Amino acid sequence: MASESSFDVVSRLDRQEVDNAVNQCAKEISQRYDFRGVDASVSLDGDVITLEATSPERVLAILDVLESRLFRRGVSLKALDLGDREPRPQGRLYRLVCPLREGLSQEVAKQVTKAVRDQGPKGVKATIQGDEVRVSSKSRDSLQAVITLLKELDVDAALQFVNYR
Known part of the structure; x- marks a missing residue:
């Protein structure tokens, strides 16, 4: 009997990259x-992340610079909760507060498990475990x-696939 293979679907941030992007954005703002x-x-x-300026247009310009810096550093823009x-x-001053989202919400986890159940290959199981989704099957193929399917899925979170075994 073949053993089960699995991987976890998570949404995590690289805090160092976010910090670097914010610092680069602050430097660019001071020089432009x-x-x-x-x-x-x-x-x-x-x-x-808090953005402040004397006009709403300047705050949105800062947001544009921040988004470009995050994108260049490989941080998904879905990690920003812009409201x-x-x-x-x-x-x-005008202020825009952008909380960072990490972890899968219950709605996103349900979307992922439903997509695996409805569109995934037979014999694949997806279970919600806290803020992660574990996908398991006997077939690695x-x-x-499923990874290909989930990469194409449009959800409100940056998905990563870890612990593939």
Whole structure:
């Protein structure tokens, strides 16, 4: 009898890459001509990135710089929880708070397991384990097909595939 092979579907962030992207964004903001004379800043505090400027347009420009830096460093933009993407006034400054999302929410985990059940090959099982989904099968080829299926799936999280054994 063949043993079961499995892998885990997770959503994790590389904190060092996020920190580097925020630092690069802050450096670019301090050097760019269109941000001169504008109190513009970007900061990372735990799991929250805060963007501040004197106008909503400048805050969205900072967000554009931050997104490009995150993308270049290989961090998925789905990790940012932007909400309605509208900067809020805070005194004389406008602020946009972007919490970082890590881990699979219950809705995303259910979407993943439903996709594996409905569209995946026969004999593949998907179970939710906290903020991860474990996919197992006797056939490694079936697991490869599930990984391909999940890469094409449009969910509201950055998916990674770990612990393939």
